[in-house]
Amino acid sequence: MSVRKKRLILLAGVAFGALAGLAAYTQQSKPLDPFEEAMRQRQMYLETFGVLPGDLFVEEGKELFYRKGPSGKTLEECDFGKGKGVLEGAYALLPKYFPDTGRVEDLETRVYTCMQRVQGFKPEEIKRDEVRAITTYIASFSSKAKIQVVPKHPQELAMYNLGRELWYTRAGARDMSCAVCHDQHAGQRVRLSPVRSPRQGLGNEWPAYRFEEDKLYTMEDRIDFCYESIAIPKPEFYSDVHIALTLYMLAEATKAGHSFEELPFFTR
Amino acid sequence: MRKVLVALFALALALAFALAQRYLTEEELKRIQAGGKAYAEVFVNQRPDQALCSIHRNRLPADLLPKFLEEQRALIKYPASGKLMGDWRKGGAIFNNLQKANCFSCHYGSPEHLGGDVGPSLEKYGRNRGQSEAVQRYTYEVIYNAWAFFPCTVMYRFGAQGLLTPEEIADVVAYLLDPESDFNTKPAVGSR
Missing domain, CATH: 1.10.760.10 (Cytochrome c-like domain)
Known part of the structure; x- marks a missing residue:
């Protein structure tokens, strides 16, 4: 089963649970801590489905990351700031200046420009949802990382x-x-x-x-x-x-x- | 020499005028164009009073205050009927609508929605204050143009910016003040 299909099935099931939870949540007269409520919902997703919705975006992003573009290259050939194909901790350094584009880019923009410059896609061929998923995949390598955005250039x-x-x-x-x-x-x-x-x-x-x-x-x-x-x-x-x-x-x-x-x- | 001085003076004047009109520089505005026409227009059309608040990080120096308050006060208009309290039911629909006045997002006291705490609590507003002409006028004017009382506050200037008509503001005043209004008879969401 494709990632997309799996995600659909999961989300349909989960939407119902979320709605029920949300209804109970907003009917409450006492202000709830939204962070605690999110953690409760997160736990519910994990227990019910064994996976979090965000992880499905990561999976989809991974597939797209290793997909060959018109140039025959994958995004492994893109430098996200720590060298070609290095993803560990890359997101935590962005946005930064990239000499090849002559521009300061955040991760989403970097994905967008690499899909054009490295993979050979035309701007109109690039779907926002794909950039979203690829960004999520790459950002997952900076989970809990210390933020290190220090403008110098x-x-x-x-x-x-x-x-x-x-x-x-x-x-x-x-x-x-x-x-x-x-x-x-x-x-x-x-x-x-x-x-x-x-x-x-x-x-x-x-x-x-x-x-x-x-x-x-x-x-x-x-x-x-x-x-x-x-x-x-x-x-x-x-x-x-x-x-x-x-x-x-x-x-x-x-x-x-x-x-x-x-x-x-x-x-x- | 005199010509140069005059030219310099004119230049300085033009610059001062430009600076007073807008907060962002021409260079910055050019880069903002990349965000698209609709987005950039909002910043190109920034109003002088908005620029002033931006420059002073929302804390105006004392010497600017009298003129600022006077200008803001001059923007306030009243309903043609002269009535500052309208229909509380209509006012409630405006108060509790996220797209319309969105009052509850910041103010506590609505019997329909849990309020935020960015602004002061308005719980049982009319019950505590009565409905005297002075209270009606103050309530109306603060909603019409909060900057005439609290310069550069986060509260929208509903009348001055055309977000609500004078009649709609009078409806909201009624929602807050009318002793029959749900706002004064029903418990606020979140109260014990």
């Missing part, structure tokens, strides 16, 4: 500065910025969700499977979700906007000595 520093400015810019009909919630109200709750600052490790759990949405979210997906909730149109995938914000957040998390969660993480 002039382009990395420029990207950090752009990310910081975007972080503080108030814009749109709702007058929002990242900072006005994630810095000024860090530690408080928006509905059930605790708000964290980069210094508190914000960003250390992606890619993650969100059981409420029954979807896998990468860092870029999660940034888009934030923009959606403050009514600002989503930036294009693999654009400097995503990379700059990711670099800024993870560089701040690095300064505070944070590590990644188990990747892919399991969350609300």
